[in-house]
Amino acid sequence: MSALLATVRRRVVGPREELPARIAFAIVAFLLIVVAPSMLSDFRLGLLAKYLVFAIVAVGIALAWGRGGMLVLGQGLFFGLGGYAMAMHLQLAEAPDGQPPAFMTLTGAEHVPGIWGPFESTAFTLAMVVLLPMLAATLLGLLVFRSRVRGPYFAILTQALAAAFVIFLVGQQQFSGGTNGLTVMTFFGLDLADPDDKRTLYLIVVAVLALVFLIGRQLVRSRYGRLLVAVRDAEDRVRFLGYDPTLVKVVAFAASAGMAGLAGALFVPVVGIISPASLGIVPSIEMVIWVAVGGRLSLAGAIAGAVLVNYAKTELSEQLPSAWLYGQGLLFVVVVAFAPRGIAGIGEWLRENRGRLRRGRDATPAAATTVEEGA
């Protein structure tokens, strides 16, 4: 007994399949950094960059929704905050010194408007891209979680905020570019029309995604990550463990918002434009669909979901534009009804069954009741 306890005391607590995960990470990194740029056309690489930008949003959603049980249906709001912050900076950088951006001069503006001013600074912009969404999510979370608003009410609230943000942007045309949005041509010295520069931008996106994934994984594997799962499954019980569930949820919600903001900021140079069409109700729901398809309990699954669903969208909408909308809806329903663990669930199912086979034929199915949650 005491020998067992001594080993328990010393042992590393946490997931044990460290090595396969690292190998998989290295393979994917190699594919993205070396293989993809040499194999894909400039056009296809640009599309992949966009999918990977979406994957950054997906990691945040997997964290807040998969781990924390918060169905975030309005990530477009945070995506937009990051995107517009970046677009404002890039437009100011492209305009002649002290001049307002091009779209404003068309309507006769002569000065840079007050709220645009601070975005002249690179450091301020880079900070705001992440902090603005995080701050918004923190305030919203404190307000909402404290009054114990959960489930569908929370989901609808986030959705409404994303819709309100779109209405605000459309209404403030003189500052926001209205429905046209903001267009950019350069990104910190990179010429977005130049194939080599676009390749550099692609690599920046890959690096940011890797960073976001590693941050997400650290969150999931830490004590905090377990606490988040505990709050998801039995929020009221967590209070009697001495934790305030409000704060636990706010941290995950803010982290997911920060990731969405970062993604929005990269979306601007990758696509060259940000407009309300990219962050309203429909895009916000689509973001959740990527994660549902990929597997909300798995960060890697969420990334795969974002890339695959968006790839399918590109392919299908080239051939049958109207079919995609229905196809996507159907996909969502099928996943929710029949494969709640998504694509990641397939891998886990294979792993479990292989284990069952290895244990031998006489092992009863009931023996494999525990379902491990992959990171």
Next chain:
Amino acid sequence: MSPQPTPPRAEGDPAIRPRHPSDPPQTPPEKAGEPLLRIRGLGVQFGGFHALTDVDFDAREGEVHFLIGPNGAGKTTLVDIITGLTKPTTGSVSFDGQQLVGHKEHRIVHFGVGRTFQAATVFEALTVGENLDLAASYRLGLRRLLRQPRGHADAVVEALEVTGLADEVDKSAGALAHGQKQWLEIGMLLAQGPRLLLLDEPVAGMSPDERTRTGELIRYLARGRTVLVVEHDMDFMRRFADRVTVLHEGRILRADATVAEVQADPTVQEVYIGRARDDRNSAGRSGAAAAGAPAASDDEEAA
């Protein structure tokens, strides 16, 4: 020991009259022999229904204090009020001089009060070790929570040892047997390091052997701590209680008595023990059956 009357009530005693929001915080000076938990004039209504009326209750350090009473007597409600889940309509709850009423649930845990639930609730998606580790870590700041834990804290190892769950440390808590879940919940409580532990029906649905082990666990917990046990099982109470308080229809029927006193009390027998005996004799089982449906159906799970 002679029967102790409920403490006399003085008109001007601030601890007795209903607390008013404008009252200053009640922090009386530490007195020797002062009960760790001191409840005065507690009452709660649920939409006109008086679930608790004028409840006075004391528990001292180091004792195992049983709270018994028929179904619907208000036992769980009392635990809910102490731990901040339910707000009382009147009265005060002071723990080690600290007023608990009005504090949030997680704050009360930080004061040193922990509880288990009538239906054992553990985090089923986490392993046994992770459940205990979370319980032991609630004082850590966010920065340390964000780190990946290495090894188990002493409190976790102790909890594994006394609950006998060391072999199951990596098992998911959802896969534990019913009795083991209840032990895990008690282990989590222990890992929290509280001074007052409130156990709501810790042996419901357990086999006789498991009951004995749980009783021993409770005696272990009581070293230097106060344990308040809500239980229906009279036999279990006889074996492990230091003091007993009987609650009936939201009122204290017998406060802070010994097991012998409670058993000899005709009123208590009438409302509770008498019925328990009858049920036990007819059912051939322990007093868990006395309280009727929920406890009785628990026995099936144990089988």
